[in-house]
Amino acid sequence: MKLRNKEKDVIALLRKAQRANKHNYITEYKLKLIAQEAGLSYSEVYGVATFYSLFSLKPRGEYVIRVCDSGPCHLMGSKSIFKVLEKELKIKVGETTADGKFTIEEVSCLGICNEAPAMMINEKVYDNLTPQKIREILRELRNKK
C-alpha cells in the first residue's frame, strides 16, 4: 500500500464515489481505491467516511428521502410527513424499501424554513409539503424509469 499522503481532497473523492453508486453508498472496494489514490491507510479513509452523516457505507435506496425535523419544520408538521412516508413505503425512518428504491432519513435543518415543512430527495428539494403532495411525488418517482 502506498502510504505517502498525497494531500488529495478525500471528502470530494468520497462524494464522487457515493454519487456514482446507484444505491447511494460507498462500497468497500471504492474505499480501498480512494485510500490508494490519496496515499492514506484504510483506517484513515474509513474514519473520514464514517465521520460525516451524509456518507453511507451500507446500500440505501436509489432515492434517499431526507426529511427535516428541525424547529420550523417540526412546528409546521414534519411529524405527519414522516407518518405519510412510513405508511406509503411501509418502512420506518432509517430503513430502505425491499425493492431498493427508497430510504427515509431524518435530518437537521435544510435551510428552507420559510417554505416549511421541507424534504430533499437526493439533490432535489421539495417544500410546502402536504400528504397529498408527498403521495404524488412518490408516484412520480415510482413510475420513473
Add this chain to the structure above:
Amino acid sequence: MNTVDLTINGKLVQAEKGSTIMEVALANGIKIPHLCYKKGLSIAGSCRVCMVKIKDRPGMEAACTTEVVEGMKVITSDEEIDEARKLIVELILSEHKHDCLVCESNGQCELQNLAYELGIERIRFPVGKSVESTEDSSQVILKDSNKCILCGRCVRACAEITVQRVLNFADRGSGTFLISGLDQPLVDTDCVSCGACIQACPTGALTEKLARFQGRSWEFRKVQTTCPYCGVGCQIELNIRNNRIVKVYGVEEGPENKGYLCVKGRFGLDYVHHKDRLTTPLIKHNGKFEEASWDEALNLVATKFKELKDKYSSDALAGLSSAKCTNEENYLFQKFIRICFGTNNVDHCARLCHASTVAGLARAFGSGAMTNSIWDFEKADVILVTGSNTTENHPVIGSYFKHLAAYNGTKLIVVDPRAIELTEYAEIWLRQKSGTDVAWINGLMNVIINEGFYNKEFIRNRTENFDEFRKVVSKYTPGKVEKITGIPEEKLIAAARMYGKADRGSIVFAMGITQHTTGTDNVLSLANLAMLCGNVGREGTGVNPLRGQNNVQGACDLGALPNVFPGYQKVSEPQVRENFETTWGVRLPPKEGLTVVEIIDAASKGEIKGLYIMGENPMLSDPNLNHVREGLENLDFLVVQDIFLTETAELADVVLPGVSFAEKEGTFTNTCRRIQLLHKAIPPIGKSRDDWKIIMEIGKIMGYPMAYHSPREIMDEIASLTPIYGGVHFDRLGGQGLQWPCPSREHPGTPYLHKDKFTRGKGLFTPVDYIPPAELPDEEYPFLLSTGRVLYHFHTGSLSRRSKPLDSIAPEGFLEISPQDAEKLRIKNNDWVRVSSRRGKLKVKVKITHDVDKGVVFMTFHFVESAANLLTNDALDPVAKIPEYKVTAVKIERI
C-alpha cells in the same frame, strides 16, 4: 539565547525554546496529570486533563500544547483546576462502564491512578451501557472497548512509530469508537503485531492477549535486559511470575528502541519455556541419545578432543562459536579453541552474513564496523538503503526509516530487486538485477564525477588512490550500467544527483550486498561512494551495515575468527601473539585458521576430525546442506552446545545444554557497536548451565584451568587485552551502554567513527570491476533463487518457531513467484512445487506476488521442511569466504 526561564508552582526551571509546559515539567520531575499525552508521540491536546493556570492569561490552558515563554508563571494545581480535572475524569468514566474487577491493567492504569489521586468517589453523571464485546482476532493483541477512553495514543503510536496506520477512530461525538482497517478484525489488517499500541494505551483497552489471567500487575518481578533476536539490541523489560516470562515491555530509555519493539521481541520470547528445552547432557549410544551426567559428558568431551589432537594434530580440530551467546562467552570460546585445541580454526556465522563487510570496510577505512549510530539517521538528508529489507529484518530501524520519510522529509533511495515495503516510502527505487551491485554503484559514481559534484576537498585531504579508482569508474556510463543492471538511465542519474548533492548522505546495507561471491567488492564500492561525497566521519552520514544477530558484532569483536584475536588484532603478527601468550601463559598457534564453509569442506575430506559447535545450526544456515550433512557425519567426534536439539545437534555425539539469554549475565554488542548488559531473570532450566561455565570446565579437564567467577571478571580481562574495549567494565554499562572504541575508563565511547582521520589514516579508494555471480540461470535451471527472511521468524527458526504466537502467525514457508511465471507454470496460490538446483531439491508451497520480478523467486531459510539451503551455492567470495546466498540457479516443477 536558546533557553527560557519560567516558574512552575514557584519553582524556577530552565527550558529549551520551543518546548511545551508539559515537557519542561516532566523533565524537572513536576507531575502534571494527563491522559492523551505520551512522550515520543505527537500532541493531541484532546483530553484537557493537563490544564494549568498561567499568570496574566485568562482561564486555563493545556500544558501539553502551550509553548513556554520567558518569565511565565505556571500553577499546575489548585481547587479550581482540580475541580475541572475531576469533572473531565467523571465524564470519561460515565461514557460506558469501566470495570476494573479482572482488568489486566488494574494497579498500573493511568485512568485508575488519576481517579484515585483526584479522590473521585462517585460519578455524578448517568453511566452509559457496556459497548461491544472484546475483539480477540489477533494472535497477540486483545482489545476491550469498555476500557477505551479515546485518548488516541494507540492511533498515534501506530501511525508515527511503526507507520502502519492500522488504527483510527470511526463515527463522531459520543458514538466515536476505535477501529482497525475498514472496521475489520485486527488479524485481517496490515497489523504487524508490534504491540506499540498496547504499550501506548493508558488503560486496559489494549493488552497482551496471551498474558490474560497470568498475573496481577503487582505480582510481576521486572528485569531489564537486552533482546536476544536481532542486532538492533532493543532494551526489554521482562515481566516474570513464578519464574516464567509472562509479558515483555519495551524500555522507554532504551537507546536504540526508545520503548518500541517488534513482534519477536515483544511476543516471541516464550521459546525460553518451551518443552523442547534441553535439560541434561546427552550422549549418543548406538545412534540414540541417552541422558548423562555433567561429569560423564564433560569428561568424554575433553578426553575425545585430546585424543584426536594427539592422534592427528591440533589443526584437525575446529570450533564454531555463537553469535547469539555473550561477549564473555565468545571470548572464552576462542581462548579455549586457541589454547586447549591449539588451533586458530575458530569461526562463527558472521562468515555467512557480514564477513564481506568486515573485509571490505577494514580495507577501505581500517575498521569493519558500522560507522555511525542508529539514532543519528535523523540527521541525514538522504538515506540510501540497499540489500536490506529493513522493515522485516531490523523492524525497529525499518519503522524509523518509514517515520523519517513520512514525517521528517528524509529522502530514501532504495535499491533492491524485490518490491520490499520500504520501496513504498522511497523517493527513488532502483530495481537492479540480482548480483549487479558493483555496476550500479560505479554507475552512480560515474555520474557524480562527470557532473562534478564530488567532494574534492574531502578526497584531497582524507583519502588516497583516487586517480586509479577514477579510471575504472569512468567505464561505467549510465548506458552501460543499464545494460548490465536493468536500471533505466534517467533513474540512475536522478539517484546519483540525490545522493551526491545531499549535505548528509547515509548508506545502509545488509545481505543483498554482502552475500555474494563479489560481496567484498560490493562493500568496497559502497565505501568508495561514501568517500567520493565526503559522507564519512560526520553525523547523519557513513557506511552502515545492519548486523543480523544480537551479538554477531560482539562475536567478531571478541575474536571468534580464524585470523584475528580479540579486537581484530592479527594472529599472524608476532608482537600481537606475544602479548596474548604473556597474558594467557601459553604458546599460541601462528597459522591462520579455516572459515566456516572451509571447515565443513575439510570435515567432508577427513581433514577435520573433531568439531565443537556452540549455539549455531549449520544444518539449516550453511549453503549446500547436503554437503554440510556429509561433512558433519564424516567427523570422528561432534559436540553441540545449545538450548534446543537443533537439526545440527541431532547429528552430535555429545549434546551439552546451555542457557538462554534470560538465564545468564553478560553483554551483547549491537550493530552500532553499543555494548549493553544482560540481567539474569530466571534460574537455568533443568540442569542446563551457563555456556561460559561449560567452556571453563572442559578447559580445566583438558589441562588449562580458568578461574572466572562471573562474566564481569571476564569482561575485565577482555578490557585489558582489547584496545577497542579498553574502558569497558560492567559498572559503566548501566545507562546507555558504551559504544566502542572505548579505549580507557575515562573515555565516553564513540558514537561515530573516522571523525578527523580514518582508522587506517586515510580512506582508501579501491577500483572495482563488475564480475557476474557464480551461478546464473540457464536453460536447465532457468530461475534465479534469492533467499532471505520474514518478520515473524529468525534465521533457522530454532527459537522463533518454538514461540507459540510467532508460530501461529507464520507456521509455514512459501516460494514467492511472479504472476507471469505462475501462469506459465500453471500454478495457483498454495500449490506445491518441487524446486531443484545442482545441489539438492525440496518441496514447498507457492505464494504468487508482484514483489518478485519475472524470472526471480524468493524463499526464506527458516523452515526445515523446505530448507532453502539445500539448493544454495557454496561458491565463496575469495577474500571474505562468504557464500552467494542471493543468487542460485533453480528449476521449478508443478507437483
